[in-house]
Amino acid sequence: MRWVIENRRRIRNLGISLLVFVAALFVTQWWDLTIPSVGRAQYQAVFLANGQTYFGRYYDRIGAYAKIEDVYYLQEVNGTDPDAASATRIVRRGFELHEPVARMLIPKSTILFVEDLTDSSPIAQFMQRDSR
């Protein structure tokens, strides 16, 4: 008891430090390590090094990964006629065999560039309609 009284200031400081540490840990996780961005469009196109493009709400994050939520991608559909040109449709990610959840993490090293989609973009309009 005497030791506690003598070291109460140090114990208080340690308690504050511990609280700050735990708060920082959980706030960062809760925020999903996302760096806030202001004035950007609702949807982005994320172009990857392998030629694949994903559309969705892109978030830059602290750490090795960026995040895309509500992901869509383009898929070529070949008709029964082999001579006809293949059609392209936009597909919402989540209906594959592994039914992925809406959050996709992408290593920043595989991203070539990210573009905002304008409000008049047909892809953005489709995603907006689809998300309702």
Add this chain to the structure above:
Amino acid sequence: MSLYDPERDRVRIAGRWLRWSLVWFAVPALLGVFISANVDLRSLPVFGPERISAVLFPDGQAYFGHLDDSGESGTLVLRDVYYFKNSQGGVTGVPVGLVRRGTEAHEPADGMRINRDRILAVERVGGGSAVAQAIEVERQLIHASPTNVSLNRTTVAGPAALTAQRIAAEHDIARAWTAAVEQLRKLNDLVLPVSKAEAQAITEKALGDLRTVRRNALAALASQVGMSAADADAYVRATDPLLEGQSFANEPGVLLAPDLDAIVTRATQLYAQVGDAAAKQLTQPKATPTPSPRP
């Protein structure tokens, strides 16, 4: 007598606060942010549902398993790994089959270390997805024990999921049987270099062999799902006649657990071998003995 009191000096007070804030506030806050950014808290001991991750590669390959993405090493570790193989044109009705990592020729140990710079994306596999169900059934087949408290709880399928997969495998075996029989029938419709009676004998023999393959596949299925020898025998005798003549053509495809998929694949290969052997006999004229020159 000096009026200066160092205890009330504003600069000194500010300095003291600054030092205190740096040591007891800023350092722990930065430490918290750093650890949070580098440790995957979702892989720490929890009592939650299992979390299976999908690691996608630029070439289209996908690996599924328990992901540990902690640390700054640039490497992520995937355990209890499964991946897709191409099954286009197969009888399962699904263009891919699931394979358990570790069954390859080099028999790799569990724990795949993947270069983070070489992956395309990381996703969480849906709990009720076909992939998750096939993995859970596979764990039941290899007698993996469920864990309640672990880094990432392992879920093992119950009897209902196992039965559903067994039935799907039975139907796949029946579909492959129907395709093999159909091929034989088409061959018999051609103008063959053998007589009708010979063609019928060859076809009957092939059908018998195909039935043997089907029965053996069902026996392997029974053994795989853990039936005793007597139960397996009864199961084969009861199920085999039910599959005769059934095509299950309009059934949706089911992604099978790797061990069940292997039985279906093996049965399909054997059906093809039997069919090919019959086709060879049906389409090749019998060699007539060449007349020997008279002495």
